[in-house]
Every structure is written in C-alpha cells, then in structure tokens.
Amino acid sequence: MTAIVPILELLSCLGYGAAFLRLFGRGFAPVGTLGLAMAFVIGLGVLGWLMFFVGAAGLFQDPWLWAVLLAGLAGLPLLAPSWRDVAWERPDATGMLLLALLTIVFVLDGLEALAPPADADSLAYHFAVPRQFIRAGALEFIYRSPDGAIPYLLQMGYVPALALGGERALTAWTGVTGWIAVGAVYAFARPYLSRNWALALALVFATLPVVLYGAGTGQVETRLALFAVVSAWAAGKAVEGGDARYAALAGAVAGFYAGSKYLGLLYLVAIGACLLFHRRRFAFGALFSVFAAFAGFQWYAWNAIHTGDPVFPMLFQWLGRENLIQWPLTHDRYFQLFLEGDRPLERNPFNLILYPFLATLHAPPETEAKLIGLGPFGLLVLPFAVLGAWRIRDRIRPGVLWSFVVAAGIFYVLWFFTGSSQRVRHLLPVAPLLLIAMTVAAERLTRNSGMRRPLLVAFAATVAIQLAGAGLVGMKFVRHVASGDDREGFLQRYVSYYAPVPWINANLKTSDRLLIGERQLFYFLNVPFLFASPFAQGEIDLRPEQTDPSRLLADLCAARITHILLRQDASGTYAAMPAMVALARGPALVRVQEFAVRVVGLKTLPGTVSEARMDMLRLVGCRG
Amino acid sequence: MSEPARESRTGGVRSEDALGIVGAWIWIVIATAAYLWQYRDMTGLILGALGFGV
Numbered sequence: 001m002t003a004i005v006p007i008l009e010l011l012s013c014l015g016y017g018a019a020f021l022r023l024f025g026r027g028f029a030p031v032g033t034l035g036l037a038m039a040f041v042i043g044l045g046v047l048g049w050l051m052f053f054v055g056a057a058g059l060f061q062d063p064w065l066w067a068v069l070l071a072g073l074a075g076l077p078l079l080a081p082s083w084r085d086v087a088w089e090r091p092d093a094t095g096m097l098l099l100a101l102l103t104i105v106f107v108l109d110g111l112e113a114l115a116p117p118a119d120a121d122s123l124a125y126h127f128a129v130p131r132q133f134i135r136a137g138a139l140e141f142i143y144r145s146p147d148g149a150i151p152y153l154l155q156m157g158y159v160p161a162l163a164l165g166g167e168r169a170l171t172a173w174t175g176v177t178g179w180i181a182v183g184a185v186y187a188f189a190r191p192y193l194s195r196n197w198a199l200a201l202a203l204v205f206a207t208l209p210v211v212l213y214g215a216g217t218g219q220v221e222t223r224l225a226l227f228a229v230v231s232a233w234a235a236g237k238a239v240e241g242g243d244a245r246y247a248a249l250a251g252a253v254a255g256f257y258a259g260s261k262y263l264g265l266l267y268l269v270a271i272g273a274c275l276l277f278h279r280r281r282f283a284f285g286a287l288f289s290v291f292a293a294f295a296g297f298q299w300y301a302w303n304a305i306h307t308g309d310p311v312f313p314m315l316f317q318w319l320g321r322e323n324l325i326q327w328p329l330t331h332d333r334y335f336q337l338f339l340e341g342d343r344p345l346e347r348n349p350f351n352l353i354l355y356p357f358l359a360t361l362h363a364p365p366e367t368e369a370k371l372i373g374l375g376p377f378g379l380l381v382l383p384f385a386v387l388g389a390w391r392i393r394d395r396i397r398p399g400v401l402w403s404f405v406v407a408a409g410i411f412y413v414l415w416f417f418t419g420s421s422q423r424v425r426h427l428l429p430v431a432p433l434l435l436i437a438m439t440v441a442a443e444r445l446t447r448n449s450g451m452r453r454p455l456l457v458a459f460a461a462t463v464a465i466q467l468a469g470a471g472l473v474g475m476k477f478v479r480h481v482a483s484g485d486d487r488e489g490f491l492q493r494y495v496s497y498y499a500p501v502p503w504i505n506a507n508l509k510t511s512d513r514l515l516i517g518e519r520q521l522f523y524f525l526n527v528p529f530l531f532a533s534p535f536a537q538g539e540i541d542l543r544p545e546q547t548d549p550s551r552l553l554a555d556l557c558a559a560r561i562t563h564i565l566l567r568q569d570a571s572g573t574y575a576a577m578p579a580m581v582a583l584a585r586g587p588a589l590v591r592v593q594e595f596a597v598r599v600v601g602l603k604t605l606p607g608t609v610s611e612a613r614m615d616m617l618r619l620v621g622c623r624g
Numbered sequence: 625m626s627e628p629a630r631e632s633r634t635g636g637v638r639s640e641d642a643l644g645i646v647g648a649w650i651w652i653v654i655a656t657a658a659y660l661w662q663y664r665d666m667t668g669l670i671l672g673a674l675g676f677g678v
Contacts, residue, residue: 361658376659383651387644450641454648461656472673607672 005069005165006172009047009157010040012072016050017043018082019075020252024245035082037187038233040180041226042249043072044157045256045295051156052298058138065160089195098199101467105206106179108474112216113175115477116167116487117523118494118603119217121147124519126218127170130158131523141306143326144536145335147519149312151299153259154220171216178215181222182206185432188229192401192440200459201439204377205432207466210425212473213372220260224429227257228267228407232433235274236403244287247275251288255295262311263426266418268292270410277398277406324538331538338535342366342421352416359424369424371602374431375466378438380458385438388445401440404433473604492598495520499597500565500614512562515540530559532566542577549582557622564589564617572613588621 017039021029029035047068054064091099117127125147133139142148161173186202193201205211215222231253238246254271258264272292275284300310307327309319316332344364345351360379363369389396396402408430420426446452480490491498497518508514508527516525517532534542540555556564566574574580583589593616601608663670 362662370662376656379655379659380652383648450645451648454645454652457649458652461652465656465660472670475673602669605666605669605673607669 001165002168002172005161005169006176008069008073009161009173010176011076012069013043013047013157014039014079015043015072015075016046017041017075018078019072020046021249022075022078024249028245029082031082032085032087033183033187033190036079036086037180037184038230039079039082041184041230042253042256043075044177044223045153045227045253045259047072048153048156048256049259049295049298051159052139052153052302055133055139055156055159056298056302060134060137060139060159060163062164065163069160069164091195094196095199098196098203101463102182102199102203102206104467105203105470108470108477109175109179109216111474111477111481113172114168115171115480116490117171117217118491119214119219120496120520122218123495123521123523125150125522126155126220127158127162128523130155130162134159134163139302141302143307143324143538144531145313145327146339147536148531149303149307151259151261151264151296153256153296153299154223155218155260158218170218174218175216177226178211178222179206181211181215181225181432184226184229185435188233188432189436189439192436193443197439197443200463201435204375204459204462204466205435207463207470208375208377208428208431209371209373209466209469210375210428210431212466212470214425214428219425221425221428224257224260224264225432227253227260227264228429229404229432231257231267231271232274232403232407233400235271235407236398236400238275238284239278239398239403240400242278242280244280244283247284248287248291250275251291252295254288255292255297257429258292258296259299262314263415263420263429264296265311266414266420267407267411267429268296269414270407273410274398274403274406327538331541334543335535335538339419339421342423343419345422347417347419352413355416355422363424364422367422367424373424374427375462377458377462378434380462381438381442381455384442384445384451384455384458386441388441388443391445392441401437404437408433408437476603491524494600494603496600497521497567497597497612497614498524499595500593500616501525503593503595503616504563504565508563513560515556515559515561515564517567518565530561532564542580544576544578547578547582549579549586549588552579552583553588553621556619561619563592564619566615566617568613568615583621584617586621588619589617590620592616592618 014036020042021039029038050068054060054068117123129142129152158170158173162170182202182205185205186198189198189201211222231250234246234250234253237243238250250271254264254268257267272285272288275281275288278284303312304310307313307316307324308321309316313320313327313332313335316327317329320327320329320332322329344366345355345358356378358364359367359369359373360376363373411430412427415426442455446455476494485493488502498521501521501524504514505524505526510527512527514525514527514529515532516529519531522529530539531537532540532542534544539559541551546552566580569575574584595614595616597612597614599610599612601610
C-alpha cells in the first residue's frame, strides 16, 4: 500500500483535474506537459475540496477514502490528448548535465521521502491534524492558533495517503507533490524558454533553500506554488485573449490557495487585480469571485460556525463569541502580542524595498531567511532582468508573464503591509512566478550578447551554492538509509524532546489528557493533549505574569488535565511558568518520570545538538 | 527579439556593451561574495556536519 496509494492519489488528482477542465469545454485546456501539470494542480485542489465534505460528514473511513480516490480515475481518459502531445527530444550535453544534477536532487528527496517525518511544523499540525481527523473519523475543530484552526485544503490530501497507505505513503506523497512543483516550474517556463534554460530554472527552484526545507515535509508552501502559478497563468490568459472561462479558472485555483492558507486571501486580491486590466473587468470579476468563493469558502465557514470569526483569530475581537471557553477575549488580546514578534521590520515603503535584499544578505532571525531563504538567484539575476524588461518596455502587454509579475508584486506588497509574519518562506508560493519572469527577461537581454557569460555564471554559482546546501540537507537521509537505523532511532536523533513519547503512549490512557509544551510531538501522541503555550491556547492561563498557583490548578482541573510534560530549565524547575513552579512545590503535582532528552538545533548540523531534562508530572489535586 | 549590432566596424566591442559586461561580472562577484559572507559564522558547524571535526 505504501507505493500504491501515492500513485493512485497522483492519478486521481490528474483525473479530477482533467474532468474539471473539461467543464470549460473541449479544447479549452492546454495539452502536453503543460496540460498534465495543470490537470494535476487543479485535481489536487478538487481532491482537497472534496475531502472537506467527506470529513465534515464523518466519513473518514477507509471505504470512503478509497471511493474518493478511485472516482478520480474516471477522468483519466480525458488526458489522452495531453499524453499524446508530450514531446521527448534527446537532450544535448548541457541538457544531460542538468538532468544529471536534477537526478541527484531527486535521489536525495527520495531518501527524505523514505525517512520518518521530523519537521517540527509538520509534526505539530500539517501531519498531526490529518492524523487526528483520521483517528476521530471526522473533522474536529481545533481551538488553537496559529496552527490549529486554519484552512486545511492541501492537508486534506494527506488524509487518504496516511489513512490508506500509512506514514511512508504520506511522506512519499509530499515528496511526489514537491517534485511536481519542480516539474510545473519547467512546464510553465517552457513556452518562453528553451529546454535547457527551463531545466536550469527547474534546478534552481528544486534547490532553493526554502524548497529543500519544505518540499519533502508537510509544509504547504511548495505545493501552494502550484496554485499560484496556475491561477496567475489563467488570469494572464484571460486578460490576453478576453476569454472569461480563464477568469473563472483563475478564481477556482486562487480559491484553492485561499482554502489552504489564510495568505491565499491576499493572493485572491492579487489575481483579481490582474483581471481588472481587461475591459470586461466586471464580468471577469464576477466569475472570478463566484469560483473563488466556491473553491475556498469551506474552512472559513467552518471557523465561523465554531468561533464566529471566519479568519480565526484575526477578527475575533470584533466577530468572536464572547463566551468561548477555549478562546476568551482576554486571551485573544494577549495573542495579538505574539503576532508582533513575527515582524522584525517596521511596515513602511522603505522597508518594503529593503526586505528582499535584507532577507538575502543579512536576514533578521525572525525571517528565518538565512537558512530557509530564497537563495542568491534573485539577487544575481536582478540587473539582467531589470535591464531586459526595460529594453522591451514598449512591447509589454497584459498576458501570462505580465500577470506573473503583477500578481507576485501585489501579493508581496499586501503581504508586507497587512502585518503577516515576515518569514520569507511565506513568499515561496509566488517565487516561481518571479523566477520564470526574471529568467525570461534576462535570457532575452543576453541573447547574442557578451553579457550571456556572466548570466550563465550567475546560474552556475546559484546551482553550485544551492546544490551544496542540498547535499548538506540530504546527508542525514543518506546516513539514515546507510546505517539501517530504524524509525525510533531516527526520531530520537532528529526530533527535539522525543524521548518521552514511547513512555507516554505506553503509560497514559485515552481517558487522560496531557498538557504538553512540545508541539513537534503532537503527531506521535495516542492520547488527548493540550498545547502548553501561553499564546496558542486560551483554556489555561500560562502567561509568565500569572503567578497564582490556585488559579492555575483551577484552570488545569477545568481543562481535565491529568498529566503535564515540562522542560526543566537550568535551575531544574520551570521558571517561565512561575505558577507552575509554586504548584509543583505542593502536593497537587507529583513527578512520575524524568527523561534525558536531545535538543536538536538544526537537524542538518549535528554541532547544534544539546542535552536537557524533562519531567512528567501527574495532577492529583483536582476534586471530583 | 532583435538586438542592435554589437560589433564596431573595427571588430571591437561597443563601449556601452563593454561597460555592461564588466558591470555584470562585478555584480556577480560582489553579490555572490556578499551572499556567502553571511554564512561565515557557520563554517565550523558545516565542516563538522561534513565529518571534519572543527
């Protein structure tokens, strides 16, 4: 099943996408590689969209999941023209070299797909939430932010992989979809670039630090790039040729983006703005809006039903239910402070321009751009691209490449000024748009010119630097396979604070509830839990300012907590939670186990590992 | 897309193109060096990961 399920899901997505495209009429969709890429991307959205309703109906059981996947296969015959049109030409020496380098990256990514999941965000929610839904057999509302109550359209695609094929099918699925993003960069660049240039660009994309970091994990940004590219392409076709069907398609696919991440709402605005450049802007806008709302509304409705706020908790202070035990208004005000910490740069026009340079050359730690950035390519190619665009400025008309640049630009400006987290990886979905447009402009500028050689060196330098990074990142997966290390060994080595997990699953019952501060352990837990974060949850007041142990005890009892897993600090206590320190001195908390744990700074760099200790406490002070 | 001729009648490279080429090389060298410079504090960790105990 491990191999069958990802392949079946891949074919199912292709079938669903082909069927969706056929709704727009025969001959509407492109054929060949581009047609296949589009069908998959749209099918990925359709599958995630369907899975919401399957889960909301409480049908996350194997027979229903098989049925959803198998139903998609019915659309496969519609792809026959695309298969027939895929051209295979023998590559020249440069093409062979590029394919060889892509193969190296592909093998390293394949080894990652074979390894157990170890990325913190994936273990906290991208994988943990689908697992929770599968165990419940239905969708559940998670009163947690910013990684609980969010749009999950893409993660709905993880549900059949995990439920039917197990963990390895899940990691294989993320590996497959990550590589389809690389293939999509090639496919959407190919109409404007020669095969070798498109291959080189695909190699640059495949080895971007942020892609190396996230493509093989449950993180959604690499997969969101698929939605971003297809919707921008459709918007470009709409304004170029005036065919309203493309506006509808752009709306549907941008809606899938919005259904997968809140930032997709900004992308909807960006794509909608592109459509305004055509004289049929009102018709385009209406179609775009209807399709976008249909494709992306469900998770916002899900939030509104449970909290009153469709974009929970961003508008909670105005729209939220006042009597919500899991997210009180007083807690919501505290949560807003947490968001401020993710924005190191003040939001002003100067920083808007400065940010990309800063993120490339001297990134503030909050942006995570030094290790999870967009690489040197944009900086190296910038003057070529700007000069290339300037040279052809009189011939620039609304179309696909134009739409790529406008959509990416508007998204960036909105992202920067609306107060989103300034982590650079949130820009990854629009990165292929700029990579393609910049490369086309630079390639045109340097054609038959002495500037060709510096441009080629810029590509070579980027690939060399990024391939070195890929090798470094891939080494732990090579070691894992070479050493024959088992799953537990890998997790003990690469997941911080993992040591208590086997004990928890062996000793706690499903009637217990664990308060746990390590979000990267959620995926592994077989017992109910609550995240011990002062920001992310509102059931228990864990703010450092809260020093009253009796109030803490009342909160813990009300939340039905039975056990608490805490890190020891240097003094052997829990100084970040003064009320907990006071409570632990009394009889209400009993230490039942102590663990020696590994703390992994950077999984790629063994020199960043340290040791620590954790305590498992049992709560005995609740009455009744 | 057609480009203007770059060869002068004497067979040399036009001065504005030569300027662009030199500028492009300078940009590539400086930008690459500046990009790599930010990782100077991680050299030991990277060498350690590669098996060279530093």
